[in-house]
Amino acid sequence: MEIGPYSFEEFLKVVESFHGHQSPGVILGGFMVSYALEQLPRGILIDAVSETPACLPDAIQLLTPCTLGNGWLKVINLGRFALSLYEKYEGKGVRVFIDPAKLDGRPQIRNWLFKLIPKSEQDRDLLIAEIRQAGRSILGMRPVRLKREHLGKTRRGAISNCGMCGEPYPERDGLVCRACQGQSPYV
Amino acid sequence: MEIGPYSFEEFLKVVESFHGHQSPGVILGGFMVSYALEQLPRGILIDAVSETPACLPDAIQLLTPCTLGNGWLKVINLGRFALSLYEKYEGKGVRVFIDPAKLDGRPQIRNWLFKLIPKSEQDRDLLIAEIRQAGRSILGMRPVRLKREHLGKTRRGAISNCGMCGEPYPERDGLVCRACQGQSPYV
Numbered sequence: 598m599e600i601g602p603y604s605f606e607e608f609l610k611v612v613e614s615f616h617g618h619q620s621p622g623v624i625l626g627g628f629m630v631s632y633a634l635e636q637l638p639r640g641i642l643i644d645a646v647s648e649t650p651a652c653l654p655d656a657i658q659l660l661t662p663c664t665l666g667n668g669w670l671k672v673i674n675l676g677r678f679a680l681s682l683y684e685k686y687e688g689k690g691v692r693v694f695i696d697p698a699k700l701d702g703r704p705q706i707r708n709w710l711f712k713l714i715p716k717s718e719q720d721r722d723l724l725i726a727e728i729r730q731a732g733r734s735i736l737g738m739r740p741v742r743l744k745r746e747h748l749g750k751t752r753r754g755a756i757s758n759c760g761m762c763g764e765p766y767p768e769r770d771g772l773v774c775r776a777c778q779g780q781s782p783y784v
Numbered sequence: 785m786e787i788g789p790y791s792f793e794e795f796l797k798v799v800e801s802f803h804g805h806q807s808p809g810v811i812l813g814g815f816m817v818s819y820a821l822e823q824l825p826r827g828i829l830i831d832a833v834s835e836t837p838a839c840l841p842d843a844i845q846l847l848t849p850c851t852l853g854n855g856w857l858k859v860i861n862l863g864r865f866a867l868s869l870y871e872k873y874e875g876k877g878v879r880v881f882i883d884p885a886k887l888d889g890r891p892q893i894r895n896w897l898f899k900l901i902p903k904s905e906q907d908r909d910l911l912i913a914e915i916r917q918a919g920r921s922i923l924g925m926r927p928v929r930l931k932r933e934h935l936g937k938t939r940r941g942a943i944s945n946c947g948m949c950g951e952p953y954p955e956r957d958g959l960v961c962r963a964c965q966g967q968s969p970y971v
Contacts, residue, residue, distance in 0.1 A: 764883075
């Protein structure tokens with residue numbers, strides 16, 4: 598069972614190197630991304646949505662040209678372990694998700710996904726083995742089209758120095774930058 | 785001039801491979817991240833905030849253990865080209881930013897940062913050469929401490945199947961999942 602350009606074992610190493618450990622979510626995400634990629638025509642420009650900030654963004658960043666920093670990956674937190682890949686300009690593509698109806702006989706995946714037992718009591722190796730065995734058999738897939746407002750690049754407009762902190766910021770954010778408006782995360 | 789474990793030339797290749805092209809923002813971000821990393825004690829667990837979704841998240845993901853998917857990198861969009869790295873539990877660390885007062889004699893960087901000329905008219909190679917020459921001389925750095933509410937992991941609580949779409953979602957999001965509440969990006 599291959600995941601993108603990698604064998605399963607190679608992908609485990611790639612995940613560990615980028616994500617810090619062999620995360621079940623990123624590994625399952627690898628199957629999801631490669632399933633989605635196969636549905637799309639070759640040679641198109643792809644954008645991605647991850648419906649959760651957990652794990653899936655890293656599978657997308659490892660297996661597609663889409664990264665958070667280049668703007669081709671967006672996280673829209675809907676709380677679902679699902680992702681979509683779609684043609685950048687028209688927004689037509691596919692959504693891949695976990696189908697709970699297909700989890701019979703997959704106790705490790707069920708325990709992990711629904712958090713039925715504490716993480717510390719889960720057997721990581723057994724879970725990864727079950728994910729490997731399951732592959733895309735536990736996934737659902739459907740065509741999607743993105744709403745117009747989610748397509749295209751967000752333009753920030755003119756930049757000038759904030760009158761309070763002195764740093765460059767998008768003028769359209771207001772008279773001072775968002776941090777100086779009170780959104781700073783710092784004490 | 786080194787950027788993390790890479791020579792400048794090596795880092796250009798790493799950026800191109802991950803981000804898709806030799807992005808000035810990610811390259812400058814490389815100087816910012818390595819500057820910040822040097823201020824922190826060795827052996828601590830680091831979390832990161834990028835104050836913009838543009839470019840900097842990729843520099844952070846390439847040079848630290850923090851990724852979007854493992855939750856150690858957060859984007860708090862303040863519109864400023866700045867980042868902070870800090871010890872995970874106490875939130876003490878440093879913030880690195882571009883200091884506009886240090887941009888004299890850096891016309892390419894100024895044109896790019898303040899978007900004074902259209903991107904198509906900017907000379908990418910000249911800009912990257914200027915970023916290389918400038919390195920951290922155009923940066924500012926100050927100690928920061930993160931507010932308590934930004935520390936620690938976000939717990940999603942119990943998971944069950946959504947009564948509408950049938951997919952697993954965090955119960956605390958409501959009676960049905962956020963997508964079925966109308967937040968779906970799909971037509």
